[in-house]
Amino acid sequence: MQSEIELNIETRTDYTFKYNKELGRHGWLRLTPAYSVKLVKEIIKRDCDQKSHILDPFAGTSTTGLVSAELGFKASSFDINPFLVWLGNIKCANFSKDQLLSLKQKVNDTLEEVVLEPFLWAPPIYNIERWWHEETLQVLTSLRGILSEKFSEPGGDHCHDLVWIAFSRLIIETSSAAFNHVSMSFKEDLINYEFAHIKLLYKEILNHIISSCQKPLPGDAQVQLKDSRDLSDLGILIDTIITSPPYPNRMSYIRELRPYMYWAKFLNNANEAGVLDWKTIGGTWGTATSNLKTWNPINNDLPSILYETCEKIKNSEDKNSALMSLYVHKYFDDMYEHLKNLKSILKPNAKLNYIVGNSSFYGNFVHTDLILSKILSSLGYKDLSVDVIRRRNTKKGLLEFNIRARYSE
Ligand SMILES: C[S@@+](CC[C@H](N)C(=O)[O-])C[C@H]1O[C@@H](n2cnc3c(N)ncnc32)[C@H](O)[C@@H]1O
Known part of the structure; x- marks a missing residue:
């Protein structure tokens, strides 16, 4: 039946x-x-x-x-x-146009300043080495460190939080997470994304997010x-x-x-x-x-x-x-x-x-x-x-x- x-x-x-x-x-x-x-x-x-x-x-x-x-x-x-x-x-x-414009500028300036830091906070995710290549993880933690310094932690101002939405997308795009099942699983290989590539990717994601919030x-x-x-x-x-x-x-x-x-x-x-x-x-x-x-x-x-x-x-x-x-x-x-x-x-x-x-x-x-x-x-x-x-x-x-x-x- x-x-x-x-x-x-x-x-x-x-x-x-x-x-x-x-x-x-x-x-x-x-x-x-x-x-x-x-x-x-x-x-x-x-x-x-x-x-x-x-x-x-x-x-x-x-x-x-x-x-x-x-x-x-x-x-x-x-x-x-x-x-x-x-x-x-x-x-x-x-969000107002001015808010979005000044956010974009501030993120661009921040990205100029980011440098690789060796021992920053990393999330306590079980088996983290399965998710991100060691060097990719170092870039992500360094970027997270400076974003938190300039825009405060997630949960503050909605406009500043767009930075964290973009970061959330970045961590998934640079991870080994695979979406070919109903539940999230892992790809076979870990890719090592370079510093410059991750910065560029982050900028692209953020610009995409900012442009999608322009329409009231x-x-x-x-x-x-x-x-x-x-x-x-x-x-x-x-x-x-x-x-x-x-x-x-x-x-x-x-x-x-x-x-x-x-x-x-x-x-x-x-x-x-x-x-x-x-x-x-x-x-x-x-x-x-x-x-x-x-x-x-x-x-x-x-x-x-x-x-x-x-x-x-x-x-x-x-x-x-x-x-x-x-x-x-x-x-x-x-x-x-x-x-x-x-x-x-x-x-x-x-x-x-x-x-x-x-x-x-x-x-x-x-x-x-x-x-x-x-x-x-x-x-x-x-x-x-x-x-x-x-x-x-x-x-x-x-x-x-x-x-x-x-x-x-
Ligand atoms: C199937 S998802 C909803 C998906 C949603 N329609 C969307 O488009 O994203 C079900 C949601 O129910 C929430 N949920 C489960 N138990 C709940 C509860 N007791 N009270 C409120 N939300 C609950 C879960 O956290 C989850 O986000």
């Missing part, structure tokens, strides 16, 4: 982050969790009028916020990851550091939700983002990474998986199909099957908390769009679309429907859906 449906569904790269690469601010950093600008635009066109207040409770790289601001809407976004909140607020900021954004989008399971006392009322929460597929955003997060000092050690991923829905990095052993559900009335699925996963012949069963159970328990508490910030008739994927553990499918639809319905949401968006080109039978609903008081 699954494969018959699958045969007729395309992979549609225009509905993935790949579509965003050449789209100005959207293409600043290559982050696989992002969804497609095209998809967000289509949903806005269908579900919003000019006064709509749009919310993305799982902002990621702020695709929803930025598209909304580009089209003149007001948007609020939340994310639990401080690096993504930082990135999103810079992506959605307006007519709308207004803000990103807040927030756990979307707890949405009390926010003082906002939302018309339309356009979001893509994590999928129950053990993809860790912290794992994907760790090079950026360590270099920008949003992460200082492996323990912090595990603690943050435990707070992240579907998180699975480091201690986030072992913590599951002592986890207890908050809600006891989740859909029966979820309990059946978890039971099947638990009975699979694998040493981690009990843990994976808990992983899936916790994912839906967290999503239930989110969808329950979300109601307090929705206007009557607010429209919901949740872009999610299904997953499979030991051959047992986790029907995310079905389980979330049942949760929404049990919480009183109306007009439920599921649009199949695309086939994911990973494992067989994995699809992406838009689960749609309407809030009714």
Whole structure:
């Protein structure tokens, strides 16, 4: 049944982050969790009028916020990851021509001054020699040192922070990170980039970023550091939700983002990474998986199909099957908390769009679309429907859906 449906569904790269690469601010950093600008635009066109207040409770790289601001809407976004909140607020900021011009000049002057320093701070990334050639690393740490001296550390002035966005892109372009899988992996060889080449590359990246921020954004989008399971006392009322929460597929955003997060000092050690991923829905990095052993559900009335699925996963012949069963159970328990508490910030008739994927553990499918639809319905949401968006080109039978609903008081 699954494969018959699958045969007729395309992979549609225009509905993935790949579509965003050449789209100005959207293409600043290559982050696989992002969804497609095209998809967000289509949903806005269908579900919003000019006064709509749009919310993305799982902002990621702020695709929803930025598209909304580009089209003149007001948007609020939340994310639990401080690096993504930082990135999103810079992506959605307006800059004056003078600000950008003087930034460009100051960076050019700084690049004239940079010299190779032997023992500067390097990020505490595990196995760093696998990521950067020793000499490339020396150039990057020297450049980072002088940028921090002239522009202060990331998290200050939005315009100065463009310097750090460019640096984030530089560290990835000079690393051995490979993007030919869903998750970030490593290329075979480490390339040694020379000092002059790295300076030139940095200048090119920064100029590209600066030119993409010249066009003012007519709308207004803000990103807040927030756990979307707890949405009390926010003082906002939302018309339309356009979001893509994590999928129950053990993809860790912290794992994907760790090079950026360590270099920008949003992460200082492996323990912090595990603690943050435990707070992240579907998180699975480091201690986030072992913590599951002592986890207890908050809600006891989740859909029966979820309990059946978890039971099947638990009975699979694998040493981690009990843990994976808990992983899936916790994912839906967290999503239930989110969808329950979300109601307090929705206007009557607010429209919901949740872009999610299904997953499979030991051959047992986790029907995310079905389980979330049942949760929404049990919480009183109306007009439920599921649009199949695309086939994911990973494992067989994995699809992406838009689960749609309407809030009714
Ligand atoms: C699939 S990504 C969103 C991608 C986004 N649509 C984009 O285009 O970049 C899911 C996001 O949910 C965030 N997240 C996970 N758990 C969260 C929570 N409890 N509260 C808020 N955000 C959370 C993750 O940090 C991640 O950035």
